[in-house]
Amino acid sequence: MKWAIRDLLNPVVTRSLLYGADPFDLEAILKKIDNIKVRSGKQIQEVWINEWHAKIDRYSELRDKAEKEGNRISAREYAKMVTQCHYACFMINIEDLEHKTEIYNGLEESYKRYIKLCKNKVEYAEIDTKEGKLPAYIHYPDSGRKTNYPVAVTYSGIGSCKEELEMLAAPLNERGIAVITPDMPGAGGAIIHRNIKCGGKQLEAAFNGIIRFVKSHKKLDEKNMANFGLCMGGGYAFRATVKNPKAKVCVSLFPLLMHFANLDSIPVWMKRGKWSSYQYADDYLEGMKILEEGTHKADFLMVYSSDDNWMSPEASQRLLSKAAGYKESIHIQDKPAYVSEETIMHAMPVGEQYHWVKHIAADFIAARLNGGK
Known part of the structure; x- marks a missing residue:
């Protein structure tokens, strides 16, 4: 062996x-x-x-x-x-x-x-969409008694949950930003309790519902908004920004877009099995093409890795080239520690570099939402 x-x-x-x-x-x-x-x-x-x-x-x-x-x-x-x-x-x-x-x-x-x-207020919320209600939390940077908080929406992909997204919320809370952590279609309570599967129309409904939710919320400032995503959520963040021209900033950490990726590298356990199949809509792969549509002019930061075996540097650069406004990128070349010939995958560069990348990402967002660049 x-x-x-x-x-x-x-x-x-x-x-x-x-x-x-x-x-x-x-x-x-x-x-x-x-x-x-x-x-x-x-x-x-x-x-x-x-x-x-x-x-x-x-x-x-x-x-x-x-x-x-x-x-x-x-x-x-x-x-x-x-x-x-x-x-x-x-x-x-x-x-x-x-x-x-x-x-x-x-x-x-x-x-x-x-x-x-x-110490800070974390409030449960439900976001109405055409495909059902998405469970979510709003993480306030303080007691939540103020109004017009700058706001970031965080995204991750299949296999995640709103509870996990606290790791994206925490550095932004420290910088005075309120954060929405939704269970996106196919994730957490959205799939387990609401049977909202991951597919193109479900995701589009989620993005639309989140935009409406922020616009109608008395404490959140829709004109001072960011989208922040990790892994598949990095692709979600990009598409969410395309759909909302009022968003000032978008950050995609190790983004994964299925049709940019090398599908042969995706492990079998994500393609087959009761749990994997349960999370996906019937037209999942075809429907996910919608994430590639459109561009945005928001300030954009993308972090990508040479050792991401799903999204090659060339595939990541395709996403970067779609952004039409100010943009920066960080190319991670550190070799992953948790690897083997059987299990090297997208999760490795994502997890192993986040501890320091998160501060660059949070500063990039805070500079734009808190009156900086």
Whole structure:
């Protein structure tokens, strides 16, 4: 065998670290994975989920104890750990849809406990679209009592959820910007609770609904707006900006547009299986072509990687060339650490560079929404 069993989890590990899972907890669980004698997907899944649930039990107990004793800071931090453990479970591509729903419900409920303990206000919202209501959160930079907050809408792609998007919201909140984190079609509560699948018409309805939502919201300034996306959400951010000429800025981190990408490099588990199939509309690939339509004149920042095996640098440059206004790009050439011959993929450059890229992205947005460039 040329690679360890744990290498099969490289994409899951990367996403878990990106969301803030403790690296020591992660390594302890991976060592349990290493002890599996037979390369069995079901056994890897069982060990991974059971070990994270043991940590969920521990951190939940610590959260409840701290909350009872009035130690709010500790309670908040333990509550976030519980959420991160649930998220690590959610990242596994489970074929059993009922089990997947159960796992997401745990993530959803633990996140609700966590945001009640946060200093800033995080408000649940539902965004009306022609295809159904999208669950979302609004992350205010403070108590949420002001009006005319500059606002950014964050996007990610298939397999994500609004709870994960907090990692995009946090650096913007620190810079005084309110952030909307929606469950886009095919993601999180939109697919699990509302059966809104990912496809061209569903995405177009989502973009239209989000624009209307911001326009009608008393606390958000539609004239001071950004779109910010990661992975497939980077393509969403571009299209959302095309559809909303009032948007001042667009940032796409490691964007993925399906028809720009090398489809042969997309792993089998994203093309087949109950969970994967459940997320996609019947005309998914054909419908996604709509993301390529149009251009925008908003200030545009794109970050891309030489080691993204879905979107080549040439494919990323195609997207950059579509922007008609001021634009900048950052070409990441660092080699990914979490790779193997079987699992190198789009998630690696995304996750491994985000810790420093996020500040450049947040500053780029804040400079334009807070009266800078």
